[in-house]
Amino acid sequence: MTGAHLDCEALYTAIDRERRKRRIRGNREVLRQAGIGGPSLLTRLGQGHGPSADNLIRLLAWLGTTDLAPFICSEDGPLMTEQLHTGPATKPAQLATKETTR
Template structure:
């Protein structure tokens, strides 16, 4: 297997979810994490953060950086993405059991719809 690549776009998206959950602005995140606001701007434009910025943002957000490494070979994937999402939703202390199930059902429905569309080549 070749070297995995870091999914900077995925990390930024997860960081945005943390931002929304904590009701913060990007400027507040920069100040709290100890990174330059321009680091976050560049990440929003698809650029990769430097190692110090990544470490600071991961520490501040409590995101596990290793979960954003993507194998370059598709056969290297272990768990199904939907199964991982389901486990995370059910473990989220901020959601009631009912809320986790509701989100899980919405995500499953959307995931299956998009997966079928991608397999069939249909753009609707």
């Protein structure tokens, strides 16, 4: 899964779709509702510039989801959910066990 990155266009499209569904007129109101102060974040997102991690979480919460998978892609295009879970199988419990056995 090398080269995976945030698909800013897909995130922007999802936000715009939800904005229209909620009948919100402008991006400033979306950002206000999401708890984001900078008025240009959605403009930058539409230009392909990713938000900070904190603002990404705020936008996902505003969308009503915690699922980041639809907004992750690689050079080859969108990733399938199965591809996102093929990384190392290290779980927090396994890390704690490694720490305590040293």
